[in-house]
Amino acid sequence: MTAPVLELRDVVKTxxxxxxxxxxAGEVRAVDGVSFAxxxxxxxxxxxxxxxxxxxxxxxxxxxxPPTSGDILIDGQSILGRQATLAHRQQVQMxxxxxxxxxxxRRTVGQSIRVALxxxxxxxxxxxxxxxxxxxxxxxxHFADRYPHELSGGQKQRVAIARALAVEPRLLVLDEPTSxxxxxxxxxVIELLEGLVDQLGLTYLFISHDLSLMRNFAQDVxxxxxxxxxxxxxxxxxxxxxxxxxxxxxxxxxxxxxxxEEALRPKIPLINGEIPTAEDLLALRTQAQTKEAQT
Amino acid sequence: MTALLSVQNLSVSFxxxxxxxxxxxxxxxxVPEGxxxxxxxxxxxxxxxxxxxxMGILPQPPxxxxxxxxxxxxxDLLTLPERERLKLRGTxxxxxxxxxxxxxxxxxxxxxxxxTILKYADRRLGRNRSGKERKARVLDVLxxxxxxxPERVAASFPIMLSGxxxxxxxxxxxxLSEPRLxxxxxxxxxxxxxxxxxxxxxLKDLVTEKGxxxxxxxxNLGVVRETSGYTYVxxxxxxxxxxxxxxxFEAPKQAYTRDLIAAVPRLTGRDQ
Numbered sequence: 001m002t003a004p005v006l007e008l009r010d011v012v013k014t015x016x017x018x019x020x021x022x023x024x025a026g027e028v029r030a031v032d033g034v035s036f037a038x039x040x041x042x043x044x045x046x047x048x049x050x051x052x053x054x055x056x057x058x059x060x061x062x063x064x065x066p067p068t069s070g071d072i073l074i075d076g077q078s079i080l081g082r083q084a085t086l087a088h089r090q091q092v093q094m095x096x097x098x099x100x101x102x103x104x105x106r107r108t109v110g111q112s113i114r115v116a117l118x119x120x121x122x123x124x125x126x127x128x129x130x131x132x133x134x135x136x137x138x139x140x141x142h143f144a145d146r147y148p149h150e151l152s153g154g155q156k157q158r159v160a161i162a163r164a165l166a167v168e169p170r171l172l173v174l175d176e177p178t179s180x181x182x183x184x185x186x187x188x189v190i191e192l193l194e195g196l197v198d199q200l201g202l203t204y205l206f207i208s209h210d211l212s213l214m215r216n217f218a219q220d221v222x223x224x225x226x227x228x229x230x231x232x233x234x235x236x237x238x239x240x241x242x243x244x245x246x247x248x249x250x251x252x253x254x255x256x257x258x259x260x261e262e263a264l265r266p267k268i269p270l271i272n273g274e275i276p277t278a279e280d281l282l283a284l285r286t287q288a289q290t291k292e293a294q295t
Numbered sequence: 296m297t298a299l300l301s302v303q304n305l306s307v308s309f310x311x312x313x314x315x316x317x318x319x320x321x322x323x324x325x326v327p328e329g330x331x332x333x334x335x336x337x338x339x340x341x342x343x344x345x346x347x348x349x350m351g352i353l354p355q356p357p358x359x360x361x362x363x364x365x366x367x368x369x370x371d372l373l374t375l376p377e378r379e380r381l382k383l384r385g386t387x388x389x390x391x392x393x394x395x396x397x398x399x400x401x402x403x404x405x406x407x408x409x410x411t412i413l414k415y416a417d418r419r420l421g422r423n424r425s426g427k428e429r430k431a432r433v434l435d436v437l438x439x440x441x442x443x444x445p446e447r448v449a450a451s452f453p454i455m456l457s458g459x460x461x462x463x464x465x466x467x468x469x470x471l472s473e474p475r476l477x478x479x480x481x482x483x484x485x486x487x488x489x490x491x492x493x494x495x496x497x498l499k500d501l502v503t504e505k506g507x508x509x510x511x512x513x514x515n516l517g518v519v520r521e522t523s524g525y526t527y528v529x530x531x532x533x534x535x536x537x538x539x540x541x542x543x544f545e546a547p548k549q550a551y552t553r554d555l556i557a558a559v560p561r562l563t564g565r566d567q
Contacts, residue, residue, distance in 0.1 A: 049487035050458075153338075182337040182514060187558040209488055212517075212560040236564060253492035254562055255517025257544055261562040 003076030004037035005171050005203040006044075006061065006092075011035070011070035013056050013227075030056045031067070032227035038171075038220075041197055043204040045218030045235060047211060047250065053227040054207045058173050061205065063088050074171065090120060093164035097176040099156035103148040109134070109159050110144030116166035133162040136199070137192060154185035158192065165200070175207045190217055211254050212261075215239055223247045242266060298325035298366075299508050300349065300388070300476055305363035307344055310356065318344050320532045321363070326476065326508050331499070333511045333519040333540065336529035337555070342512050345529070346478055349510075350390060351380050367476070386416050389469040391479040391498070398465055399453040405464055406449035409433045409471060416472040436467045441497060459490035466498065476508045484515070495521055516559050520544060528552050 013031040031053040038044040048054045059065045061072060063079055072079050074091050096102040103112055113130050122129065131141040137158040148156055157177060164172055174193070178186040190213070196202055206218050214221055215235055222232040223246065231244040242248045248266040256262055307319040319341050326332045336342040347353040349365055351372065365372040367388060372380060392398040400408055410429055417424050424432070430449075437445035440463040453461055462483060469477055482498060483491035499522055502509045511522050519526055520540060527537040528551070536549045547553045 049489060183516070183558040184337065184555060187560075190560075210560070211488070212562045215562055215564050216560040239562065249489055251562070253489045255492070255495070255515060255521045256562055257516050257520050257556065257559055258561065258563075264562055 002040070003073070005040050005075060006205060007035075007037040007073040007076075008057070008061075009035050009071045009073070011057070011060065011067045011072060013053070013060060013065070014068045029227050031060070033070070034222075034224075034227070034229055035070075036220075036222050036229065036232065038203055038205060040170075040203055041201065042220065043197070043206050043218040045206045045208065045214040045221040046224055047208060047214055047221055048224030049209055049250075051226070052224040054224050055175065056227075057224075058094065058175050058205070058207055061171075061173055062092060062094055086120060090167045091169055092171045092173065093167065093169040094173040094175065095157070095160050095164050095177045098180050099153065099160045100148070100180070102160055103156055105148050107147075108144065109146050109148070109151070112148075112159065113144075113163045113166055116163050120167045122167075129166070133166055134159075136165060136196065137162045152185070153181050154189055157181065157189055161189075161192070161196075165196070168200075169202075171203045171205065173205045173207070176209070177206075178213070179208070179210065186213070193217075211239070211250060212256070223250065239264065297327070299328040299368060300326040300510070301366040302345070302349065303364045303366070305345070305348060305365065306361040307341075307348055307353070307358055308361055309358050317361075318358070318532050319348070322529075322532070322534055323363075324527050324534065324537070326510050328475070329506045329508055330525065331502060331509045331511065331523045333513065333523035333526045334529060335513055335516060335519045335526060337514055339531075340529040341532040342514075342529050343480070346390075346480055346510075346512050350388070350478065351384055382419050385412070386420060386472045387474055388476040388478065389472070389474040391466050391469045391477060391482050393481040394485055396453075396458075396461070396485070399461060401453055403452070404449065405437075405451055405453070405456075406430070406433055409436070409449070409464075409468060412468060413471050420472070432471070433467075436470050437464075439470060439501065440464070440467045442467075457490075458486050459493060462486060462490075462494050463497065466494075466501070470501070470505075474507065476510065477502065478510045478512065480512045481514065482511075483518075484513075498522065516544075516556065528555070 011031055011034045012029065014027045014029050016027050017025040034057060036044065046054050046057065060067050066080060079088050110130050113133055114126055117126050117129060130144050134141050134143055139155065139158055151159065178189050181189060193204070197204070206214065208214055218235050220233065221235040221238050222229040223244065225246045231238055231242065231247045238247065239251060242251055248268055252266045252268050254265065256265065302322060302324045305319055305322045306317065308315050308317045322345055324334065334342050334345065344353065348360065360373060367383060410433055413429050413432060433449060434445040437448055442448045442463065448456070448460070456464065479498060483494040486494065495518060498509070511518065513519060523540050526540045526543045527534050528543065529535065530551050536543065536547065536552045543552065544556065547556055
């Protein structure tokens with residue numbers, strides 16, 4: 001049994017809350033003891049809404065911010081203590097949600113991809129490599145000379161994927177990679193990503209709030225709520241038989257297009273009016289924690 | 296033929312840098328009184344231009360209405376004098392906008408904003424309402440969008456409210472002057488799924504309660520199925536298919552609609 005490509009062990013991230021005049025006002029546990037592992041070639045989905053901690057997890061895996069406690073391992077080796085090193089960046093790359101914002105508007109597609117190659121001191125023929133990368137994401141090579149504004153949303157996201165692949169990473173962190181795209185475009189980008197798994201032996205951490213997409217793209221899913229994974233398992237069984245109330249609420253909220261899907265949605269009444277948001281609950285929980293600490 | 300809103304053979308083109316592009320090609324759609332209608336299409340299909348033309352907020356130029364008519368309550372909006380049109384916009388027909396962050400002014404309280412809208416709507420319609428009555432009306436509408444504490448919400452600045460609450464403020468805004476037609480432009484897309492589900496349910500409940508007509512403009516087929524009884528599918532400036540929503544999903548007639556439906560990921564997983 002080889003080590004999983006990515007493993008999180010009881011990862012915690014807390015942020016200090018600043019009160020008036022910089023006084024400390026307690027702390028928020030943005031990520032609260034998260035553990036999961038992804039085997040090579042798998043797609044692991046992290047489902048959660050805003051405030052659930054999914055972006056913080058992505059940032060920690062990318063080495064952009066260290067966890068408060070716990071460990072993050074890539075191929076069985078801890079990444080802690082070697083944040084932001086080239087070796088780490090070479091193994092893990094990220095594809096962001098909004099390709100319009102993540103590509104430099106003043107660089108051509110080729111230049112954008114070449115920056116990644118330069119940063120990693122790529123020794124081979126860069127022009128050929130750019131052409132090869134564009135081919136991998138099924139774009140004609142003459143697109144290397146185009147600027148982002150000349151591309152459609154789907155094309156921009158393909159370029160972002162090509163740039164992430166430039167340094168031959170083992171793991172891609174996909175943060176809502178298709179939520180800015182039309183459904184037909186989304187279907188094609190997902191198809192491309194699936195093809196790349198087999199072709200390049202990639203592994204994905206797929207972060208999304210779109211449960212229907214997750215059902216089709218990921219093998220395993222972790223439902224993240226207020227910094228904790230409240231439910232995890234194979235996506236088919238979690239969705240068919242959700243155990244946690246929050247998973248049920250999420251599934252019941254998905255707008256669906258067929259009677260079969262409707263049958264799968266838990267029949268729970270959606271609360272009409274102000275339900276506590278993640279932020280509210282976070283505040284409540286922080287209050288409870290402070291109280292606990294005081295007694 | 297007694298639709299509240301009837302768009303007939305509407306054609307619109309845009310001219311930029313001397314190049315003319317036809318954006319709407321003879322678009323026709325009907326919204327009967329009290330009906331819930333969806334207009335669905337991907338980006339660039341022309342659904343927003345249709346909405347803007349109906350509301351009369353299309354920037355002309357660069358846009359130009361090449362032909363057609365838009366009847367609201369039997370009157371053609373396109374030939375109506377601007378003064379008359381003003382009386383309808385934001386009153387008899389109003390809009391629920393998509394982005395609650397950019398549609399609210401960050402430096403005014405909710406009451407300031409809703410009160411001002413109501414004041415101007417009243418003025419356009421020649422209605423008289425005292426400050427006290429106006430306040431009562433605003434609080435009433437806030438209660439209608441299920442705000443638990445309308446007084447507190449009215450005194451809040453937008454930043455003090457959650458995304459879902461802000462979206463509900465936008466719905467309240469649209470309801471202020473008792474419209475007969477609501478046009479909703481992708482409501483809730485900027486929100487979390489659970490919040491979006493609530494917003495859609497609220498909209499549906501309100502529309503049924505008050506017998507309003509709803510034109511839901513969206514790219515999300517799931518939203519279409521949840522909220523509307525009749526659907527128009529739009530692609531490249533044309534209505535490619537229309538019919539009762541259930542029929543469109545069960546037996547789409549056009550290849551475009553079929554492909555669009557096939558592209559939607561299913562909660563049940565892939566077709567076995």
